[in-house]
Amino acid sequence: MKKTKFYEIHQRLGAKIVEFAGYLMPIQYNSIIAEHKAVRNSVGVFDVSHMGEVFVEGKNAIDFVQHITVNDASKLVPGGVQYSAMCYNDGGIVDDLLVYKISDEKFMLVINASNIEKDFSWMNENNKFGVKLENQSDDYSLLAIQGPGSKNVLQKICDKNLDLEYYHFFHAKIAGYEMIVSRTGYTGELGFEIYFKGDEKIAEDIWNKIFEAGKEYNIQPVGLGARDSLRLEMGFCLYGNDIDKTTNPLEAGLGWITKLNKENFIGREALLNIKSAGLKRKLIALTSDEKCFPRHGYEISSGGKKIGDVTSGTVSPVLEKPIALGYVNAENANENASLNFLIRGKEVPASIVKLPFVKKNN
Numbered sequence: 001m002k003k004t005k006f007y008e009i010h011q012r013l014g015a016k017i018v019e020f021a022g023y024l025m026p027i028q029y030n031s032i033i034a035e036h037k038a039v040r041n042s043v044g045v046f047d048v049s050h051m052g053e054v055f056v057e058g059k060n061a062i063d064f065v066q067h068i069t070v071n072d073a074s075k076l077v078p079g080g081v082q083y084s085a086m087c088y089n090d091g092g093i094v095d096d097l098l099v100y101k102i103s104d105e106k107f108m109l110v111i112n113a114s115n116i117e118k119d120f121s122w123m124n125e126n127n128k129f130g131v132k133l134e135n136q137s138d139d140y141s142l143l144a145i146q147g148p149g150s151k152n153v154l155q156k157i158c159d160k161n162l163d164l165e166y167y168h169f170f171h172a173k174i175a176g177y178e179m180i181v182s183r184t185g186y187t188g189e190l191g192f193e194i195y196f197k198g199d200e201k202i203a204e205d206i207w208n209k210i211f212e213a214g215k216e217y218n219i220q221p222v223g224l225g226a227r228d229s230l231r232l233e234m235g236f237c238l239y240g241n242d243i244d245k246t247t248n249p250l251e252a253g254l255g256w257i258t259k260l261n262k263e264n265f266i267g268r269e270a271l272l273n274i275k276s277a278g279l280k281r282k283l284i285a286l287t288s289d290e291k292c293f294p295r296h297g298y299e300i301s302s303g304g305k306k307i308g309d310v311t312s313g314t315v316s317p318v319l320e321k322p323i324a325l326g327y328v329n330a331e332n333a334n335e336n337a338s339l340n341f342l343i344r345g346k347e348v349p350a351s352i353v354k355l356p357f358v359k360k361n362n
Helices: 007-011 032-041 061-068 113-125 150-155 200-213 224-235 269-279
Strands: 018-021 023-028 044-047 054-057 082-089 093-103 106-111 132-136 140-146 169-172 179-182 191-197 220-222 281-287 299-304 307-317 322-329 336-342 345-352
Touching: 023 224, 032 044, 032 220, 032 224, 044 093, 044 200, 054 061, 054 113, 054 299, 061 106, 082 140, 093 113, 106 113, 113 132, 140 150, 140 200, 150 200, 179 200, 179 299, 191 200, 224 307, 224 322, 281 307, 299 322, 307 336
Parallel strands: 044 220
Antiparallel strands: 018 023, 044 140, 054 106, 054 132, 082 093, 093 106, 140 191, 169 179, 179 191, 281 322, 281 345, 299 307, 299 336, 307 322, 336 345
């Protein structure tokens, strides 16, 4: 099992450590609900150093990125970030990812921890553009500082004005160290990601300075448990749950990042055919007024018949009611339709709602 540069800190803080994507990662420190609310109300810090960073460099860098991703990276300017996905030839999803444009000839692709090896192999297999591909995932540490107070905290120790537009990044010094600072987020709150290199001593120094700066905001360390419930309240997909090689971006509600008018990207022909034939199933958002806990794999039913499955589910700490994502047959995906969660043989009434579950102003 790999360990991030913050592993000793997590242990000292009494985190519950679990195996995740080949790493030993903190799932929670105190309680998932308390950590969740800390991010919604003030500020929390996630160690997400297990995420992957692949650098694409060369005069044909944009052609390569355009070929392997479904979104239109030609719209990016240096300092811009784009949410995208990579697809197989049949339209199934290899991974969802973030595309950072460093310059016309250099990009950073941020990929999911569980897919690093698979993604990097896929990129190499499809590198017919002569670009240099470097997997620097083990070299970078990554912290996500999220919540309404995140900007105020980081501004104290950042050498640049943090008025970053959403889905943009720049190079800056935080706590005296050079790093990439971006504003994307996976929680729906104002938040920043900081990417940096260095050993455990440097990582600990950065961690301590962030927490010192955040004392007045009651800054909290947050584990992967609350990260999951926060992203689910926003309806953000999680690879391995809501999307994978058996799902395509159109049925997953990711048509907005899938630019079918862009030529020559992998999976385009299959996706055009899928769109033309009509979607057979759709990812929907469900909630219930009943007391229940919908979990991944639970069946969704209507009129006593199974029509789909839950892919992600929890009880929302903000709404204090069950929320879930799941695929159902397209004809059952109408908003406000009354469906059921099938939980231990019992049908629990649920209804389709619009995402996000929790409305934010950011």
